[in-house]
Amino acid sequence: QSVLTQPPSVSGAPGQRVTISCTGSSSNIGAGYDVHWYQQLPGTAPKLLIYGNNNRPSGVPDRFSGSKSGTSASLAITGLQAEDEADYYCQSYDSSLSGRRVFGGGTKLTVL
Amino acid sequence: QVQLVQSGAEVKKPGASVKVSCKASGYTLTSYGISWVRQAPGQGLEWMGWISVYNGNTNYAQKLQGRVTMTTDTSTSTAYMELRSLRSDDTAVYYCAREDDYGAFDIWGQGTMVTVSS
Numbered sequence: 432q433s434v435l436t437q438p439p440s441v442s443g444a445p446g447q448r449v450t451i452s453c454t455g456s457s458s459n460i461g462a463g464y465d466v467h468w469y470q471q472l473p474g475t476a477p478k479l480l481i482y483g484n485n486n487r488p489s490g491v492p493d494r495f496s497g498s499k500s501g502t503s504a505s506l507a508i509t510g511l512q513a514e515d516e517a518d519y520y521c522q523s524y525d526s527s528l529s530g531r532r533v534f535g536g537g538t539k540l541t542v543l
Numbered sequence: 544q545v546q547l548v549q550s551g552a553e554v555k556k557p558g559a560s561v562k563v564s565c566k567a568s569g570y571t572l573t574s575y576g577i578s579w580v581r582q583a584p585g586q587g588l589e590w591m592g593w594i595s596v597y598n599g600n601t602n603y604a605q606k607l608q609g610r611v612t613m614t615t616d617t618s619t620s621t622a623y624m625e626l627r628s629l630r631s632d633d634t635a636v637y638y639c640a641r642e643d644d645y646g647a648f649d650i651w652g653q654g655t656m657v658t659v660s661s
Contacts, residue, residue, distance in 0.1 A: 433587065467647040469588075476638055476654050477580075477588065482647035520588050524646055531604055532578060532646070537587040 434459060434528070435521055435535035442541040443511045451538045453504045453521030459533060461502035464524040468497055468506045471518045471537075480519070481506060508540070516542045545569035547639050547652035554658045555629050562625040563655045565639030572596050572620045576642040579613060579624045581635040582654075589635075593642065594622065629659045 436454040443449040453466060460466055468481040479488050481497035484504065496507045504523075508515055521535040550564040565577065579591040592603035594613040601613050612625045622639055637655045640648035 465645055465647070467645070469648070471588075476651040477640075477648070478651070479647055479649050482643070482649070483645040486645075488649065518587075522588075522590075522648070528605065531602065532590040532593065534580075534588045534590060 433536040434525055434533040435523060437519075437521060437535035437538045439536070440539045440541065442543055443508075444543045445511055445513065447511045448507065448509045449511060449540065450508075451506045451519050451521075451540070453506070453535050455502050455504075455523060457502060458527040459502075459523045459525040460499065460504055462526055464526075466497065466499050466504040467522045468495075469520045469522065471520065473517070477520065511542055513542050516540055545641075545650055547641065547650055549637075549639060549652040549655045552656040552658070554660065557630055557659055557661055559629050559659075560625060560627040561629060561657050562623055563637050563639075563657070565622040565624070565652050567620045567622070567641070570641075572615065572617055572622075577613075577615070577622045578640050578642050578648060579611075580638045580640055580648070582638070583632070583635040586635075591624070591637075596622065626657075629657075631659050633657065634659045 465483045469477040470480045471477040484499040485497045494510045519538045525533045548566045573596045576595050578593045594601045596615045615622045639652040641650040643649045
């Protein structure tokens, strides 16, 4: 059971917009800690996609965006492409776990 | 080019220990912390712990306390993660990751497969 809750799967057709939610609590996202998002393609290491809730590292397309409100965060992907098919993870910090970093359980994005 | 390069795959018997290395290049190791993350086959990411390369402070996941030790050797720009008393459910890909000022893991190693089997 992950501290941050994500839907196991989402899907969308090419060109569509999808969102992936990440629900936490008052000891992590709700406490004001930043949320970060990672994309993991099959057989590869995770890649940082969004940091500090809504910032994109250099090289990440602006089709990817992040937001945060209350105890939840979301990753939005617009103009869906076949290459976006991957696992996506949110990550934050939890004050109830003595400074431990926490991940969501991950969401498998399928491009139909 | 900023990168983290990890040691190769390991096969261990239950009860043994494993030590994985993570060599940094392209940046000053002491300027960032290093976290270790593992991923069991078909499962999600699990944070294992963090080490401050600057002063050696560590912070381990509760479930691994007492079995894991993270260290660094600044002379070789290498971080290490040792896991003891291995069990079959420790079978996973182990990643090292650089932690930036936001607390995000901005650079990842390629991963090291550790298989625990009798």
